[in-house]
Amino acid sequence: MDEGLDRPPSREIIRLTGAFRFLRPYRTQIVLASIALVVTATVTLSIGQGMRVVIDRGFGDGSDLILIESIALFAVLVVLLTAGTFARFYFVSWVGERVSADIRRAVFGHLVHLHPGFFESNQPTEIQSRITTDTTLLQTVIGSSVSIALRNALMFLGGLVLLFVTNAKLSLLVIASVPFVVAPVILFGRKVRQLSRTSQDRLADVGSYAGEALRQIKIVQSFNHQDRDQAAFSERVELAFRVAVRRIRQRSWLVAIVMLLVLSAIATMLWVGGRDVLAGSITPGELAAFIFYAFIVAGSVGAISEVYSDLQRAAGATERLLELLAAESALPEPAVAEVPAEPLTLALKEVAFTYPTRPESPVLKEVSFDVAPGEMVALVGPSGAGKSTILDLLQRFYDPVAGAIEFGGVDLRRMRLTALRDLVGYVPQDPVLFAGTLHDNLVYGRPDADDAMVAASLKLAHADSFVAGLPDGLDTVVGEGGVGLSGGQRQRLAIARALLVDPKILLLDEATSALDAQSEEHIRESLKDMQGQRTIVVIAHRLSTVRQADRILVLDQGLLVASGTHEALLEDSELYARFVRIQFASHGGDRSSRVGAASAEATRSAAETLAADGGEGNGEELSPGPEHRYTG
Numbered sequence: 001m002d003e004g005l006d007r008p009p010s011r012e013i014i015r016l017t018g019a020f021r022f023l024r025p026y027r028t029q030i031v032l033a034s035i036a037l038v039v040t041a042t043v044t045l046s047i048g049q050g051m052r053v054v055i056d057r058g059f060g061d062g063s064d065l066i067l068i069e070s071i072a073l074f075a076v077l078v079v080l081l082t083a084g085t086f087a088r089f090y091f092v093s094w095v096g097e098r099v100s101a102d103i104r105r106a107v108f109g110h111l112v113h114l115h116p117g118f119f120e121s122n123q124p125t126e127i128q129s130r131i132t133t134d135t136t137l138l139q140t141v142i143g144s145s146v147s148i149a150l151r152n153a154l155m156f157l158g159g160l161v162l163l164f165v166t167n168a169k170l171s172l173l174v175i176a177s178v179p180f181v182v183a184p185v186i187l188f189g190r191k192v193r194q195l196s197r198t199s200q201d202r203l204a205d206v207g208s209y210a211g212e213a214l215r216q217i218k219i220v221q222s223f224n225h226q227d228r229d230q231a232a233f234s235e236r237v238e239l240a241f242r243v244a245v246r247r248i249r250q251r252s253w254l255v256a257i258v259m260l261l262v263l264s265a266i267a268t269m270l271w272v273g274g275r276d277v278l279a280g281s282i283t284p285g286e287l288a289a290f291i292f293y294a295f296i297v298a299g300s301v302g303a304i305s306e307v308y309s310d311l312q313r314a315a316g317a318t319e320r321l322l323e324l325l326a327a328e329s330a331l332p333e334p335a336v337a338e339v340p341a342e343p344l345t346l347a348l349k350e351v352a353f354t355y356p357t358r359p360e361s362p363v364l365k366e367v368s369f370d371v372a373p374g375e376m377v378a379l380v381g382p383s384g385a386g387k388s389t390i391l392d393l394l395q396r397f398y399d400p401v402a403g404a405i406e407f408g409g410v411d412l413r414r415m416r417l418t419a420l421r422d423l424v425g426y427v428p429q430d431p432v433l434f435a436g437t438l439h440d441n442l443v444y445g446r447p448d449a450d451d452a453m454v455a456a457s458l459k460l461a462h463a464d465s466f467v468a469g470l471p472d473g474l475d476t477v478v479g480e481g482g483v484g485l486s487g488g489q490r491q492r493l494a495i496a497r498a499l500l501v502d503p504k505i506l507l508l509d510e511a512t513s514a515l516d517a518q519s520e521e522h523i524r525e526s527l528k529d530m531q532g533q534r535t536i537v538v539i540a541h542r543l544s545t546v547r548q549a550d551r552i553l554v555l556d557q558g559l560l561v562a563s564g565t566h567e568a569l570l571e572d573s574e575l576y577a578r579f580v581r582i583q584f585a586s587h588g589g590d591r592s593s594r595v596g597a598a599s600a601e602a603t604r605s606a607a608e609t610l611a612a613d614g615g616e617g618n619g620e621e622l623s624p625g626p627e628h629r630y631t632g
C-alpha cells in the first residue's frame with residue numbers, strides 16, 4: 001500500500017524529466033506563459049476580495065459609490081484577465097506544438113540512422129504510430145493539461161491562503177476533507193495509467209493491421225481474404241474499445257467520487273458558516289468570499305485530478321518516445337575512419353553470420369572469397385543459401401559474428417558508414433520505387449545529377465527506350481512500391497538508380513520472378529556493358545547472367561561449396577550441374593524441358609554444348625544469343 005502511494009509519482013517525474021530537454025530551447029515562451037499564468041490567477045483570486053467589500057460595505061451602508069467603484073475595478077480586472085488568458089493559452093499551446101514537432105523530428109532523425117536489424121524486432125508500423133499518436137498525446141498534454149495543472153495548482157495555493165485569511169475555522173474544515181479527495185485520485189490514477197498504455201498499444205495494433213491489409217490489397221482479394229480480414233480487424237478494434245472502456249470507467253469513477261466529496265465538504269461548510277452568520281460572528285461578505293475561495297480550491301483540486309491521468313498517459317507516451325531515442329545503433333562507427341586503398345579489392349575472410357532475431361540458425365558458416373577490382377562474380381545457390389545475406393553484409397547492414405569483410409584491405413567496421421555506402425551501388429531482389437516521379441527515383445542517391453547523367457545511366461541500364469515510351473517520360477508518377485511498372489522495368493530502373501551514383505562496386509540481387517525474355521536480355525546486355533569497368537557481385541538465378549560472369553561462386557547452406565568458371569564447374573560441381581539442368585528445364589520452353597527432363601545425361605550434354613558455343617558477342621544484335629534458346 002505504502003509503495004503503491006509513493007513510487008509511481010517519482011517514476012513519472014523521472015520519465016517526464018526526459019522530455020525537459022525538449023522544453024529548454026523555449027525558455028522565453030515558457031517564462032511569458034508563466035507570467036500570464038500568475039497574472040490570471042491573481043486576478044481571479046482578487047475577485048473574492050472584491051465580492052466581500054461590495055457585499056459588506058456597498059450593501060451595508062446603502063451608498064452606490066462603492067458599488068460603482070467596485071464595478072470599475074472589476075472592469076479593469078476583466079481586461080487584465082482577458083489579456084492574460086490570451087497570452088497563457090497562446091504561449092502554452094505554442095510550446096506544446098513546437099515541442100512535439102521537435103520530438104517527432106528527433107525520433108525520425110534518430111531512427112533513420114539505426115541499424116536495419118532494429119526494425120526487425122520493432123515493427124515499423126508500430127513505430128509510425130508512436131511518432132504520430134504518442135507525440136500528439138504529448139502535444140495535448142503540454143499544450144493544455146500542463147497549463148491546466150499549473151494554473152489550478154496556483155489557484156489552489158492562493159485560494160487556500162485566502163481561505164485562512166478570510167476564516168481560519170472554516171478553513172480547517174476544508175483542509176480536513178483534502179485527504180479524502182486526494183486518495184482516490186492516486187488510487188484510480190494508477191490504474192488509468194496502466195490501462196492507457198495498453199489502450200495505446202491496442203490502437204497501434206489496429207493501425208498496423210489496416211496498413212498491412214491495405215498495402216497488400218491484391219493478395220487479400222486474390223485469396224478472398226476480405227471477410228477474414230474484416231473479422232480479424234473487428235476483433236482488434238473491439239479489443240481496443242474494451243480496454244478504452246475500462247480506462248474510461250476508472251476515470252469516470254474518479255471524477256464522480258471527487259465531485260461527491262468536494263460537494264459534501266462544501267455543504268458542510270455552508271451549514272457551519274451559515275450558522276455563524278446567523279449568530280453574527282462573521283459577516284455575509286466574509287461567508288460569500290469564503291465560499292468563492294472554497295469553490296476555487298475545490299475546483300482546482302477537481303481540475304488537477306482530471307488532468308492527472310492525462311499527465312500519466314503523457315508519461316507513458318514520453319517513456320516510449322524516449323525509448324526510441326535511446327536505441328543505440330548496433331553498427332558503431334570508428335572514431336578515426338580509414339579509407340580503403342584503390343583499386344578496390346573486396347574480400348570475405350572466414351565470415352560467419354547469424355541473424356540476431358534467429359540466433360539458433362547460422363546463415364553463413366565460414367565463407368571466404370576475394371573479388372578483384374573490375375571482376376564480375378556471380379553467386380549461385382539454392383533458395384535460402386545465404387546469397388542476399390552476403391549482399392547485406394557487404395553493405396554493413398549487419399556485422400559478421402566472426403571473420404571480417406574488407407574493401408581495399410580495410411575492415412568495413414573501420415570505415416565511415418556513409419563512405420562505405422558511397423562505394424556501393426545496390427539493386428535489391430525486389431526493387432522498390434518511392435512515391436514520386438521516375439526522375440525523383442533515379443536521382444535518389446545523387447540529387448545533383450544533371451539530365452545528361454540521368455540519360456546515360458538509363459541507357460546503360462537499357463531502360464531508356466521504355467521510359468521514352470511512357471506518355472510523361474521521366475515525369476511519370478510512380479506510387480509507393482512502383483505501382484504501374486513491370487518487374488523487369490522496375491529492376492532496370494533500380495539498376496539505373498544504382499549506376500547514377502557511379503559506384504565502385506555494384507551489388508545486384510537478380511529478381512527471382514521470371515522476367516520476360518526481352519527484359520532478361522536487356523539486363524544481360526547492360527551487365528555486359530559495365531563489365532570490367534566496375535566490380536560486380538551479382539546473385540544470379542538465370543543462366544544467361546551466370547554465363548557472363550568471370551567467376552561463379554556456388555553457395556549452399558551457408559558454405560561456399562565450389563567456385564570457378566561455368567565450364568570448370570560443370571565438370572566439378574554436382575550442385576552447379578544440377579542448377580544448370582534446372583535452369584535449362586525451366587527456361588528451355590516446353591520442347592526442350594520435356595526432352596531435358598527425360599534424361600539427366602541428355603540435359604547435361606546440352607548444357608555442355610551451351611558452354612562450348614557461348615562466346616563473346618556471338619551475333620548479339622542480329623540473332624538471339626545462345627542463351628535465347630533456353631529462354632524460350
Ligand SMILES: Nc1ncnc2c1ncn2[C@@H]1O[C@H](COP(=O)(O)OP(=O)(O)OP(=O)(O)O)[C@@H](O)[C@H]1O
Nearest residue numbers: 120355357358363382383384385386387388389390
Ligand atoms: N532478416 C532476417 N532475419 C532472420 N533470418 C533471415 C533474415 N533474412 C534472411 N533470413 C534467413 O537467412 C537464410 C538466408 O537467407 P537469404 O535471403 O540470404 O537467402 P538467399 O540465398 O538470398 O535466397 P533466395 O535465392 O531465395 O533469395 C534463410 O534461411 C532466411 O530464412
Ligand SMILES: [Mg+2]
Nearest residue numbers: 387388389429
Ligand atoms: Mg535472396
